[in-house]
Amino acid sequence: MSSHIEPAGHPLLAEVNPVAIPRQELVHHGRDFHWITEKVCGIVEAKTPVWWWWCFGVAAFVASFTVAGLIYLVGTGVGVWGHANPVNWAWDIVNFVFWIGIGHAGTLISAILCLLRQKWRTSINRASEAMTIFAVVCAGIFPVFHVGRVWMAWYLFPIPNANYIWQNFRSPLEWDVFAVSTYGTVSVLFWYVGLLPDLGTMRDRFTAAGNLLKARLYGFFxxxxxxxxxxxxxxxxxxxxxxxxxxxxxxxxxxxxSFDFAVSLIPGWHTTIFPPYFVAGAIFSGFGMVMTLMLPLRAIYRLEDLITQYHIDCMCKITLATGTMVGYAYAMEFFIAWYGANPYEGFAFINRAFGHYAWAYWIMITCNVITPQFFWSRRVRENTTLVWILSIFVNVGMWFERFVIIVTSLARDFLPSSWGYYSPSIVEIFTFFGTFGVFSVLFLLFIRFVPIMPMSEVKAVIPQADPHGTGH
Amino acid sequence: MTMKKSYGLIAAFDSTPALFRACEQVRDAGYTRWDATTPFHVHGLDAAMGMRRSKVPRFSLAGGVAGFITGMSMIWFVDAFDYPLIVGGKPYFSPMFAFPVSYELTILFTAFATIGGMFLLNKLPMHYHPLMKAPQFVRAMDDRFYVVIEAADPKFHAAQTRALLAQAGGQDIAELEE
Structure with missing residues (x-):
């Protein structure tokens, strides 16, 4: 670019050179290709560590709560949840949006950062994509069981049936069926394609080690x-x-x-800011979860050379940016509620902040607006324990965001005669609590059997990979 | 003793610059049936091997177009043709409300076509290949780089090809069995 611009006469301009900022090192200690292979494959090849069995046991126990909750629900009826008029969407949809949002950071890391050539994505890419898939699994549970008679969930898809009924494609709920199932499918495909070269490496290592069963298994995939x-x-x-x-x-x-809400007429939902606001919130919550998962993994497997402080800085900064966008959206919602001069809309927002659910609203504001602001400080970003704790607050805050949006608007709609207050039943609490176990079981299986980092991609970003010997 | 048929010659390289230069030499020598094996995609090696741009995008485009048409025509069929039903006084069919689902199906079909196209063009799955039973292969997906020139190449000549690989800096040059 600069070569096309003539210096505008002043002799000093000819001497101005752009600053050469050194590129951040993505792998510390000059590790070579073989070290990366040994490090990543070693995790899968080593004997199953004791902590893994403990975690797996606890996770499976927690997951049994979801199983128990769902069996009770199917055996009894959807009335075992705390839903009642006017709050017919509650924890199930809150949990659905919460989990699906978490998945978004994985796709951001694997797709958007790939297009933007952010090479730091490589070492956290695989685990984040796995997180996406498992989060979509957890998300899918809720709407499927919320339909009530779960054995008829296939009615969601345009499959010819005896009642001669087709889906209503004018409904955002039907769009959602396609969006979420496409998202789950494409996430799995994308993850699998990324895995191919590493599965080849695993196959060859098991072949060389004489473990033909595993060589066959990895070789098949x-x-x-x-x-x-x-x-x-x-x-x-x-x-x-x-x-x-x-x-x-x-x-x-x-x-x-977000259309599920924004296309309706309920005050507090019927706003055009919802799509960008939901996407920012999703990425915010997802990065919270990525850090919640990656920081312990980094400590347990001593991955500091591969997930460096630079990686943590980048993740914290994205969390800060998206968290600030979410904070802006909260403020803008309030402003529009006042500026739009719609009394119902205005009431919905005053009610959120000062009504019966004000406790939830202020938890949301504290966790989502204040928590990420700590990431401005380098000293905070370099304190891994603190970053991990803050990432938990992000997860909590984003769950409450969905709760506030969904429940407060429904509990106080247009007619005061139909107002109500919603509390979850124990079955709902069990079912949601258990999804953390479902997620953990899947994630533990992932770190046990699949290379947790894309070796081929990490190798490609170290200086030795450059065929011209200049280092990048 | 029967000698097994030769698949070609394999030469090893320890670094990406060495591999890169060797590929340029093999390319310039006019070989066509040869390949480089690398544990990761080496930037710029496609040009050094004289390869043309991948044809995967053609599959992707076809998949995307098919997905979009599938979405639009399916929604028209179910809501406007097979069982027209008035919902909220809205038209039986409009590309507006049909768009989100068609958009998702465009992406879904593109993804499948892209991956299918990649497998097809790469002739995968292929669980057997002469290279795979070579003892060197265990490092091919780890930290070493290989160039393989097939015996089926019209320019292949056991001695001359071996000399070319040696001169290009190849190490541990060996013959691969079919």
Whole structure:
């Protein structure tokens, strides 16, 4: 660029040079290719650690709460949840939006940061995508069981049936069915394509070690990947296109989730700010969860050379940016409620902040607006324990955001005669609590059996990977 | 003793710059049936090997168009043709309300077509390949780089090809069995 601009006469301008800022090191201590292979494969190849069994046991126990809650629900009826007029959407939809939002950070890391050439994404990419898939699994549980007669959940899809009834495609709820199922499917595909080369590495290592059963197993899923450059060219192109379609996908998913609310006429829901506000919130909550998961993993497996302080800084900064956007959206909602001069809308927001659910509103504000502001400080970002604790607050805050949006608006709609107050039943609490176990079980299985980092991608960003020997 | 048929010659390289230069030399020598094996995609190696741009995007485009048409026509069929039902006084069909679902299906079909196209062009799954039974192969997906020139290449000549690989800096040059 600068070569096209003539210095405007002043001799000093000719001497002005752009500052050369050194690139951040993505892998510390000059680790080489083989070290990365040993480190990442070693996690899968080593004997199952004792802590893993303990965690797995606890996670499975917690997951049984979801199973018990759902069995009781199916055996009795959806009335075992605390829903009652006017609050017919409550924890189930709160939990659905909460989990689906968490997934968004994984796709942001794997797709959007890929398009933006943010190379620091490589070491956290695989685990975040796994998080996405497992979060979508947890999210899917709630709307499917909320339909009441779960054995008829297939009515959500346009499958010809005996009643000759088709879906209403004018409804955002039907859009949501397609958005979420596409999102789940494409996330799995994207994750699997990223896994191919690493599965090939695992296959060859198990073959060399003489473990033919595992070699067969990993080999089956590696599809015969052999690192051919003629394959890599197609692979890289496919990966780029997947990133290119996953980007509009992830933005559309939470946009459509927000349409579930924004297309209705309920005060507090019927606002045009919802799509961008939901997407920012989703990424905010997802990065909270990524840090909640990655920081312990980094400590347990001594991955400090691969997930460096620079990676943590980047994640904290994205959390800060999206958290601030969410804070802006909260303020803007209030402003529009006043400026729009609609008494119902105005009341909905005053009620949120000072009504029966004010406690939930202020938890939300504290966790989502104040918590991320700590990340301005470098000293906070360098204190891993503190970052981890703050990331938990982000998760809590974003759950309360969905609770505030959904429940306060429904509990106080247009007619005071139909106002109500919602509290969850024990079945709902169990079911939601258990999804953390479901998620943890899946994530623990993931770190036990799948290379938790894309070795081929991490190798490609270290200086030795450059074919011209200049370092990048 | 019967000698097994030769698949080609394999040469190892320890660094990406060495591999890059070797690929340029093999390309300039006019070979066509040859390949490089790398544990990760080496930037710029496609050009050094004289490869053309990947054809995967054609599959993606076809998938995307098919997905969009599927979405629009499905919604028109179910809501306006097969069982027209008035909901909220809205039209039976409009591309506006059909758009979100068609958009998602565009992405879904694109993803499947992209991955399917990649597998098809790469001729995967292929669980057997002469390279895979070579003892060197365990490092191919780890930290070493290989160039393989097939015996089926019209320019292949056991001695001359071996000399080319040696001169390009290749180490541990060996013959691969079919």
């Amino acid at each position: 590696a599809m015969g990947w052999r690192g051919s450059n003629r394959h890599w060219a197609n692979y890289e192109m496919a990966y780029l296109i997947l990133a290119g379609v996953a980007t509009p996908l992830v933005l559309s998913v939470h946009t459509i989730v």
